Amino acid sequence: MTPVSSKKTPFTFDSIEPESGLKAALGKSRADIIAEISASNLRGRGGAGFPTGTKWNLAAAAKVPPGGRKFVVCNADEGEPGTFKDRVILTEYADLVFEGMTIAGLAIGAADGILYLRGEYLYLRPHLEGVLARRRAANLLGKNVAGRDGFDFDIRIQMGSGAYVCGEETALIESLEGNRGEPRNRPPFPVDTGFDGQPTVVNNVETLAWVACILARSGQWFKSAGTAKSAGFKLFSVSGDCTAPGVYEFPLGVTVQELLDKVGGSGAKAVQIGGASGHCIPASEFSRRIAFEDIATGGSIIVFGPGRDMLTVAKNFMEFFVEESCGQCTPCRAGNARLLEGIEMLERGECSMAYLRELLGLCETMQVASKCGLGQSSPNAFMSILKHFRDEIMGRTAVAH
Amino acid sequence: MSAEIRQDVVGDTSRAPVSQIPKLGKKATGEAAGYIGGQVSATIDGHELKVPLGTTILEAAKSMGIRIPTLCHHPDLCVAGVCRVCVVEVEGQRTLQAACAYPITAPIKVYTHTQKVRRARRHVVDLLLSEHYGECYTCVRNNNCELQSLAKEFGVDFFRFGHVTEPRFEIDSSSYSVIRDPNKCVLCRRCVRTCIDVQEVGALEASGRSIGTRISTYLDKPLGEVVCINCGQCINRCPTGALHAKDASDDVWRAIEDPTKHVVIQTAPSPRAGIGECFGLPPGVPMTFQMNTALRLAGFDKVFDTNFSADLTIIEEGTELLLRLYKALVAKEPVAFPQFTSCSPGWVKFLEHFYPEYIPNLSSAKSPQQMFGAVIKTYYAQKTGIDPKDIVTVALMPCSAKKFECNRPEMDASGFKDVDYGLTTRELAQMIKEAGIHLPDMPKSDFDDPFGTRTGSGVIFGAMGGVMEAALRTVLELVTGKKVENLFENANIVPVRGFDGVRYVELPVTEVSPTVEPLIAHLVPNWDFLKGVTLKLAVAHGTANAKKVLEDIKAGGPFSKCHFIEFMACPGGCLGGGGQPIPTSPEIRAARAKAIYDEDAASEVRKSHENPAVVELYREFLTDGPCGHVSHRLLHTHYTPRGKYID
Ligand SMILES: Cc1cc2nc3c(=O)[nH]c(=O)nc-3n(C[C@H](O)[C@H](O)[C@H](O)COP(=O)(O)O)c2cc1C
Ligand code: SF4
Ligand code: SF4
Ligand code: SF4
Ligand code: SF4
Ligand code: FES
Secondary structure: OOOOOOOOOOOOOHHOOOOOOHHHHHOOOHHHHHHHHHOOEEEOOOOOOOOOOHHHHHHHHHHOOOOOOOEEEEEEOOOOOOOOHHHHHHHOOOOHHHHHHHHHHHHHHHEEEEEEOHHHHHHHHHHHHHHHHHEEEEEEEEHHHHOOOOEEEEEEEEEOOOOOHHHHHHHHHHHHHHOOOOOOOOOOOOOOHHHHHEEEEEEEEHHHHHHHHHHHOOOHHOOOOEEEOOOOOEEEEEEEOOOEEEEEEOOOEEEEEHHHHHHHHHOOOEEEOHHHHHHHEEHHHHOOEEOOEEEEEEEEEEEEOOOOHHHHHHHHHHHHHHHHHHOOHHHHHHHHHHHHHHHHHHOOOOOOHHHHHHHHHHHHHHHHHOHHHHHHHHHHHHHHHHOHHHHHHHHHOOOOO | OEEOOOOHHHOOOOOOHHHHHHOOOOOHHHHHHHOOOEEEEEEEEEEEEEOOOOOEHHHHHOOOOOOOOOOOOOOOOOOOOOOOEEEEEEOOOOOEEOOOOOOOOOEEEOOOHHHHHHHHHHHHHHHHHHHOOOOHHHHHOOOOHHHHHHHHHOOOOOOOOOOOOOOOOOOOOOOEEEEEOHHHHOOOOOHHHHHHEEEEEEEEEEEHHHHHHHOOOOOHHOOOOOOOOOOHHHHOOOOOEEEEOOOOHHHHHHHHHOOOOOOEEEEOOHHHHHHHHOOOOOOOOOHHHHHHHHHHHHHOEEEEEHHHHHHHHHHHHHHHHHHHHHHHHHEEEEEEEEEEOOOHHHHHHHHHHOHHHHHHEEEOOOHHHHHHHHHHHHHHHHHOOOOOOEEEEEEEOOOOHHHHHHOOOOOOOOOOOOOOEEHHHHHHHHHHOOOOOOOHOOOOOOOOOOOOOOOOHHHOOOOOOHHHHHHHHHHHHHHHOHHHHHHOOHHOHHOOOOOOOEEEEEEEEOOOOOOOOOOHHOOOOOHHHHOOOOOEEEEEEEOOHHHHHHHHHHHHOOOHHHOOEEEEEOOOOHOOOOOOOOOOHHHHHHHHHHHHHHHHHOEEEEHHHOOHHHHHHHHHHHOOOOOHHHHHHHHHHOOOOOOOOOO
C-alpha cells in the first residue's frame, strides 16, 4: 500500500484564476462571504463533513475575550492511513490554500493563520515558506491585505508532532499550544474556545482550497456538482490493489464501482473507504455512493484485491489504533487493545461466538462513549469486515498448538 | 484594633489553567451564573429544572437528587472527562456525553440510565478491570475504593474482558511518604491534576500513549528522587489503592509490644477533626478525648497533645519575628523579610526545590512535631528518668510529608531520632480498628501531663490562617500589653481565617506596651520601634497559591512588603492534609475546620504564651529563653537548597 502521489485526473483547481477568489472576497462584506460559502453547501473535507458556512458563522459571531483575537488554522496533519491528497494540494496548489485561509480570516475577523503541517511533510516547508514570502511581498498577506484597509492577516507554519490523533482539531490545538496532543472535551468547541482559548476555525487543507474556488466562481456553481446533500468535488487518495493508484477528483456521489473502474481496481474484493477509521465495503455493495449521505470519507480509498485475507486487514487497522490511541479515555485505550486481542483469538480460531458478541457490544460502546472521533470510529473497520466477511473469518479452523 | 483584609492585593486565585475552563463556566456556581447571567432549562429523566447557564449535566442532575456515577471527576479539580463512567444520553446527539464535562448552554433533554448508557458504563468498568491488577482484600483502599464501589454498583459478577492476574509494574516505594502501585491505577489522572493544578509541583505527569499510558515522574525516576514535596494531596484524591502513604503502623505496633520501650504519642489537632470519618461519622465530629482513651487501650504509654509544641513553636517563631523586626527597624541590619512559617514540611520542601533563594526567609523554628520529639527525648526523659534510647516517639499527623520530615537527617538534636514514626490519621484509624475498638463508643479521657493542657492556639494550627492567628494572639499581647480579647472579639482574629487561597491583611499597631515581658526582656529593650508600624500579613494555602505569592515577592509586589506569611502546603491547611481520611472535598474540609474552631473556643487557654507547660519548660529547661542557645540547638533547624532539576 505505498501511497503514490501523482495526480491522475485534471483538478478543477487548475481552472481557477489565481487570486480571483480573494479578490471577490475583498469586494464583499464578511456576512456576504459566509453567505456565499453557505450557499455552496460546502462541507468539511477533513472527514467529519461539518458545513463550513455554519462553522464560520459560529466563529464570526463568537465573542472575543478582552485583548483576545481569533485564529484560522489549516489542518495539514493528514495522518489517516492511505491519505495523501493534502500533500498534493500543498505541493501544487499552496496559493489556493493560503488564499482560502485569508478569505477565512477576512470572514471571521481573524488576523492570524496557522498551518499545522504534518511532521513527515517537513520537506515541504521551504516550498511553503517561499510561497508565503511571495504572498507577503505581493501584499496578499500582511497589513491591509491587497489594499483592504484594516484587514491584516498573516500565516505561520507550525510542524506537527507525528501522532495521528493530532489531526483531531482539539488535539491539534493542544499540540499548537505546546501540550500533549490529547483531544479536549467538546463543548466548548474551537469556534468558541480554541487556540489560546480564542475563537478558532479549523479547516482541512482541501476545504480551504475549495473556499477559494467558491469565491472565484460562486456557491451556485459549486452546488451544481455532486448530490443534493453532498455538494461539489472531492479529491480521493487511492491506494492498494489497483493498477493506477494516485489522487483523483470526482464529484461527490460517485459510486464505488465507477471509482474502481477509473483506478484499475475492477476485480476488487473489498474497498476501505475513509481510511482506518472508515468502513470496509464488499463487492456486493460497490453500487453505493461516496457521499455524506451514504459512505463518507475524508478522501482515503484503499482497494483490496481478491487475494487479501480480510482478518489480517482488520488486524492491521486495529494495530494502528492500538498504536495511535492517545490513551486518555477508557473505551478507546482499553477497548482497542481488547479488540486486537479478540482478532488474535479469531486468528487462532479460539474466539467463541459468545465472546465475539461481547466484543461487538464493546464496539458499539466505543462508538458512542469514546471521548473523540478516533475511539468513536476505531471499531468501524473491524465491525464492517466482520459483518461482510463473517464466513471467511469464522471459517478459519482452529490452529493446533 | 481593626485588621483590614485587602482583597485587591490578592487578585484571582482560581487555579484551573485557562484553556481548561470551558468558556461558559466550569462550575454550577453563582459565579458561572453571574458570568453569563442566564438560566437554562434542563430536563433530566423527565424532570425539568432551570439551572445557571454553564452548569454541567452532572451538577444539574445532582441538584435534582439524580446520581450519576463518576470516577475521574473530583470536586477540587478541573474537568478531565477521561474515564467515561459518567456518560449520559443527550437527545439529538449520536454519541453519549460525559456528564461531568458537558456544560448546559441551551435547553437540553438528558437520560441518565437508558439501556445504552447502562451498557456503556458497565463496559467502561469491565475495561478498567481488564487492566487492573489488585486483590481488594489485601488493598489499603478495601471498602473505600471508587473502582470497587463502581464494580459493585454495576453488578459486575465476572471479568467480561479478562483480568490481569500477575502484577505488571513495580511498586515505587522510594519515597518516605507516598507509595505508587501502578498496577492499581485507572489512569483517571486525578493525581496529575492535583499535582499540577492544585499544587503546581508537577511531579506527576501522564506519559506514553494508548495502552502504554502511565502516570510517571520526570524521566521515570523513583518518586523519592524527584521534586515531589510529599504533601500527599494526590493520595487524597486517588480513587483507588494506586497511591497510598507509607504505612508505619507495623513499626509502631512492634514498639508498643516491646516491653523495654516507652512509647509516647503526640496527636496533632487535625486528625481529631477527621478520624471520625474513618468510623462512619460525618465530617467535623471531634474525637479528641475518645481518641485519648483508645490510644491508651491500644497500648501507648503516654498520650500528649501536639498543641503543647505548637505553642512552643509560636513562642520561638514569634520571638524570631520580633527579633527580625527589631533588627530591621532599630539595628538597621539586613534581615530577610517577610518571614515565612516553617511548620508545613510539604511547603518547606516546595521552597527548597523551587525557591531555594528564599530559604533565609523561612523561620528557623522547627515544626511542632519535631520540637515535641526533641523535648520528649531531652526534657521529658530527664524529668521522668527514662533513658531516651528507650523512648519511642510517635506523631499522629494529618500529613504524609511529616513522615519525610521526621526522617530528615538533621532531625536528631536530642542525640536520637527526635521523632521515630509519623502516623497518618488513616493509619491510626486502622490501628484502632485492629485493636478491636470502635472509636465513637470510647469514653472520653484527657491528655497526659505534663504536655496535656488544652490550648486553643495550638488547635487552630490545623486550619488555614491558624498559625498566623496563634502567632498574632501572642505577639499582639506582648507588644501592646493588652488582652487580645480587648482587641478582637473573643480573641477570634477572624480576618486571617477562611478558605480563599490567599489572604492579605494589614494590622496597624497604634499603641505599644511600656514594658517588655520578662521572657524576652533580654532581647528587646522596649516596643517603641513598633509604634505606628502597620503589620502586613498574609496567609496562603496550597502550594499553587504559595507560588503566586512567591512570584509576587520576586516581582517586588505587595507581598514583598509583608512582614510575616503563613504558608501551608495543603489546601485548607492541615485539616486537608495528605494523611487525612479519604475522600476530601471543600465541604468536608469546611466541616473539619468548624470542629477545630469549636475546640479552640472551648479551650481553657487560648494563647500560646499562657500555656503553663510551655511557661514551665522555659523556667526549668530552656532557661536562656526563646531563641536562646538551648532552644537553638533543640528547637531550631536549617534547610537544604534542592533546586528544581534533579539529576
Ligand atoms: C483521529 C482524528 C484524526 C483527524 N485527522 C485529520 C487530519 O489529518 N486532517 C484533517 O483535516 N482533519 C482531521 N480530522 C478531522 C478534524 O478533527 C476536523 O474535523 C477537521 O480538521 C475540520 O476541518 P473540515 O471541516 O474542513 O473538514 C481528524 C479527526 C480525528 C477524530
Ligand atoms: S477516543 Fe482515543 S484518541 Fe480520543 S481521547 Fe479517547 S483515548 Fe484519546
Ligand atoms: S484499588 Fe480498589 S479495586 Fe483495586 S484492589 Fe484495591 S480496593 Fe480492590
Ligand atoms: S505528594 Fe504532592 S508533590 Fe508529591 S506527587 Fe503527590 S501531589 Fe505531587
Ligand atoms: S494513581 Fe490514582 S489518581 Fe493517579 S491516575 Fe492512577 S488511579 Fe488516578
Ligand atoms: S467522571 Fe466524567 S468522564 Fe470521568
